[in-house]
Amino acid sequence: MVNNGRDDEMNCSISDFFTKCLSLGGTISLLIGRVMMASIAILFGVLIARNPEKAVEIQEAIYRPLNLKTGPSMVNAVKSTRVMGIVVIILGIILFIYSFLK
Numbered sequence: 279m280v281n282n283g284r285d286d287e288m289n290c291s292i293s294d295f296f297t298k299c300l301s302l303g304g305t306i307s308l309l310i311g312r313v314m315m316a317s318i319a320i321l322f323g324v325l326i327a328r329n330p331e332k333a334v335e336i337q338e339a340i341y342r343p344l345n346l347k348t349g350p351s352m353v354n355a356v357k358s359t360r361v362m363g364i365v366v367i368i369l370g371i372i373l374f375i376y377s378f379l380k
Contacts, residue, residue, distance in 0.1 A: 312377035319370030327363030330356045 326333045334355045341347065 309377055312373060316370045316374035316377060319366055319373065323363045323366030323368075323370055325363070327360055327367060330359035330363065333359050333363070 334352065338347075
């Protein structure tokens with residue numbers, strides 16, 4: 279086998295594929311990955327905060343086959359789900375800001 283000095287490029291493990299093998303030293307792909315994760319978190323947070331009733335319905339639909347119940351009070355479930363959505367938005371914004379500071 280001929281060594282053309284490209285061993286590092288050709289020996290990319292799965293864990294290093296996005297960080298080392300697809301970009302300039304991993305800087306670009308890490309930024310893109312963090313921004314994508316932050317964007318998805320913000321999107322889900324907005325969806326949950328705007329319509330917590332639907333989120334609770336989806337949760338109950340997932341729990342139904344497992345014979346689990348969410349709780350006796352739908353009002354409390356909706357309130358806590360809305361708070362959870364706001365927290366997810368805040369964490370997404372923090373991750374978004376961190377992505378550009380790092």
